[in-house]
Amino acid sequence: MSTEKHHISTYMSHGVVLTILLALTALSVGMAELHFGAFSVAVALLVASVKGTTVLTYFMHLKYESMFTRIMVGGVFVIYVLVIVLLFFDYLFR
Amino acid sequence: MSHSETHPQVSYLEYQGKYKGILGWLTTTDHKRIALLYMYCIVVFFFVAAILGLTMSIEKMRPGQDIMNAQTYNGLFTVHGIIMIFMIVIPGLAAVFGNFALPLLIGARDVAFPKLNLFSWYLYVIGAILAVLSQLLKGGAPDTGWTFYVPYSAGSSTNVIWALTAAFILGFSNILTGLNFIVTIHRMRAPGMTWFKMPLFPWSLYATAWIQVLATPIVGITLLMVIAERVLHIGFFDPALGGDPVLFQHLFWIYSHPAVYIMILPAMGVITEIFPTFSQKPVFGYGAIAISSLAIAFVGYFVWGHHMFTSGISYWSKWFFSFLTFIVAVPSAIKVFNWISTMYGGSIQMRPPLLYAISFVFLFMIGGFTGLFLGALATNVQLHDTTFVVAHFHYIIFGGMGFAFFAAIHYWYPKMYGKMYSDRWAYIAWGFTFVGFNLLYFPQFIIGVQGMPRRYFDYLPQFQWGHMLSGFGAFILLIGLILMAWNLIYHVKRGAIAPANPWKGVTLEWQIASPPTLENFEEIPVIKHNPYWFGTEEEIKREKKSVTRNT
Numbered sequence: 001m002s003t004e005k006h007h008i009s010t011y012m013s014h015g016v017v018l019t020i021l022l023a024l025t026a027l028s029v030g031m032a033e034l035h036f037g038a039f040s041v042a043v044a045l046l047v048a049s050v051k052g053t054t055v056l057t058y059f060m061h062l063k064y065e066s067m068f069t070r071i072m073v074g075g076v077f078v079i080y081v082l083v084i085v086l087l088f089f090d091y092l093f094r
Numbered sequence: 095m096s097h098s099e100t101h102p103q104v105s106y107l108e109y110q111g112k113y114k115g116i117l118g119w120l121t122t123t124d125h126k127r128i129a130l131l132y133m134y135c136i137v138v139f140f141f142v143a144a145i146l147g148l149t150m151s152i153e154k155m156r157p158g159q160d161i162m163n164a165q166t167y168n169g170l171f172t173v174h175g176i177i178m179i180f181m182i183v184i185p186g187l188a189a190v191f192g193n194f195a196l197p198l199l200i201g202a203r204d205v206a207f208p209k210l211n212l213f214s215w216y217l218y219v220i221g222a223i224l225a226v227l228s229q230l231l232k233g234g235a236p237d238t239g240w241t242f243y244v245p246y247s248a249g250s251s252t253n254v255i256w257a258l259t260a261a262f263i264l265g266f267s268n269i270l271t272g273l274n275f276i277v278t279i280h281r282m283r284a285p286g287m288t289w290f291k292m293p294l295f296p297w298s299l300y301a302t303a304w305i306q307v308l309a310t311p312i313v314g315i316t317l318l319m320v321i322a323e324r325v326l327h328i329g330f331f332d333p334a335l336g337g338d339p340v341l342f343q344h345l346f347w348i349y350s351h352p353a354v355y356i357m358i359l360p361a362m363g364v365i366t367e368i369f370p371t372f373s374q375k376p377v378f379g380y381g382a383i384a385i386s387s388l389a390i391a392f393v394g395y396f397v398w399g400h401h402m403f404t405s406g407i408s409y410w411s412k413w414f415f416s417f418l419t420f421i422v423a424v425p426s427a428i429k430v431f432n433w434i435s436t437m438y439g440g441s442i443q444m445r446p447p448l449l450y451a452i453s454f455v456f457l458f459m460i461g462g463f464t465g466l467f468l469g470a471l472a473t474n475v476q477l478h479d480t481t482f483v484v485a486h487f488h489y490i491i492f493g494g495m496g497f498a499f500f501a502a503i504h505y506w507y508p509k510m511y512g513k514m515y516s517d518r519w520a521y522i523a524w525g526f527t528f529v530g531f532n533l534l535y536f537p538q539f540i541i542g543v544q545g546m547p548r549r550y551f552d553y554l555p556q557f558q559w560g561h562m563l564s565g566f567g568a569f570i571l572l573i574g575l576i577l578m579a580w581n582l583i584y585h586v587k588r589g590a591i592a593p594a595n596p597w598k599g600v601t602l603e604w605q606i607a608s609p610p611t612l613e614n615f616e617e618i619p620v621i622k623h624n625p626y627w628f629g630t631e632e633e634i635k636r637e638k639k640s641v642t643r644n645t
């Protein structure tokens with residue numbers, strides 16, 4: 001509906017988010033040097049998830065959206081996780 | 095609006111923008127014109143694929159080779175499947191009637207991204223051209239079936255890559271349409287139209303759009319992986335290269351089962367608009383229908399394994415997928431009960447749209463119940479890859495989505511063209527279509543149970559009676575379709591002028607001119623009631639007075 005307010009982010013908050021993202025990128029490059037063995041993929045995915053969440057929250061304005069929008073976007077991740085779980089469930093018990 | 099003041103009465107069909115004639119259509123960003131562009135393409139492709147289907151039926155009327163050889167037959171069922179699935183049923187209702195009716199139903203002037211909408215149509219056309227080329231280029235029509243199962247599709251010498259690329263591009267067209275609709279529904283509803291004052295066709299489109307956006311990329315990347323496997327010999331799926339063919343089936347059906355809901359959810363939405371209008375009664379169980387659309391979309395993600403019960407997936411997976419398949423039948427059944435209850439006690443007018451809507455419910459029920467036979471593990475083993483499956487999904491796809499398409503075109507035709515078709519010819523065409531359809535597909539249930547495999551060119555003599563009936567049914571069905579098309583096309587020019595509200599509907603699209611102006615609404619309406627509010631005459635009068643006083 002047209003009555004919704006638009007949030008305008010400051011340059012400051014964009015700058016902070018950008019810095020965090022760059023720092024996390026450096027972190028994930030650095031992690032590769034540490035050789036976590038079997039967990040290296042999990043660690044890389046964890047860092048990537050934090051970055052994704054930051055982008056969704058600030059750059060894509062999810063923080064300023066209605067609850068309904070947030071629930072729908074959250075639902076996307078629930079579906080994604082469940083699909084992955086179900087898929088590997090088959091491989092696990094085969 | 096200055097626009098509507100300068101062109102007070104011009105409809106979107108007559109409106110002239112920067113360009114004239116055909117160029118005006120090809121550069122349009124009007125959601126109604128784009129809807130018609132999609133419809134014309136889809137109808138043409140539908141007749142092409144239907145005729146391919148007819149030739150397969152003719153070939154099978156007698157055992158042995160009659161009018162084509164086995165390789166041609168393999169090509170035909172693949173082409174028939176690719177065109178019907180990727181170019182007709184998946185975009186069908188959302189791109190045609192979603193585009194046309196969604197902005198009208200929610201009181202908007204257009205979709206959120208009109209240019210993106212036109213771009214989606216161009217992607218659709220490019221995908222369609224590639225699909226057609228895949229049939230004609232040297233190398234021969236792909237013969238993998240529309241499911242492109244590996245390892246065969248990794249090795250077949252036919253034009254598989256062309257068909258895969260076509261499906262990939264058509265998928266993108268679909269994703270963009272879905273994205274457009276999500277934003278449109280979130281942002282462009284008329285003031286006062288809260289989520290639970292939104293009509294139910296937009297609700298179903300909303301659920302559909304989420305599937306389009308989320309599930310389609312999975313098949314896109316899967317098809318790319320097959321291309322990579324063929325071109326670069328990377329072993330994703332082909333066991334000869336160290337891949338896992340069952341992984342392909344997983345990834346393919348993770349998309350392609352939800353794709354069934356991409357086609358059937360908007361169909362259910364159309365039907366939900368038609369029942370209250372022709373019963374002159376508010377829809378029964380509004381909230382249940384709205385939420386069940388989302389429930390179907392959600393649970394529909396987790397049932398894909400029912401296509402793979404005989405492919406060697408694990409015991410517990412089978413158990414789980416079978417269980418969830420039965421669960422997903424519940425929200426569909428909720429809708430059916432609500433449609434019937436909507437009619438109960440209403441003042442029913444059996445006009446052509448309602449006739450098609452009721453046929454939809456009847457055929458969809460047959461399709462749905464036979465789906466439960468296939469969802470049950472034990473019977474699935476017996477019925478897998480028989481014509482029982484073919485009959486089942488044609489009852490869902492054609493009997494469901496197809497008849498909903500016919501219902502929708504008969505329902506919104508007066509709004510689209512400002513003309514009325516002949517009710518009488520619509521009934522006659524319905525008779526042929528309905529009888530032909532059942533005669534074509536019902537025998538396939540029976541010979542399927544008896545063991546007739548699907549996608550077979552030849553068969554044992556005991557199955558001939560079924561194929562013979564199917565063949566006659568196919569002819570009757572085609573006559574019905576031609577009559578229907580003729581009735582609709584002929585009356586675009588010669589039909590009687592349609593009033594703004596020929597069916598006494600109460601949703602927003604019936605409150606504006608037929609055909610609508612370019613901007614749909616002179617003034618965006620303010621919504622106060624449930625969308626299916628049939629007030630008494632006095633109530634409506636009082637309502638109108640208060641509106642004029644306010645403005």
Ligand SMILES: [Cu+2]
Nearest residue numbers: 351398400401
């Ligand atoms: Cu399925």
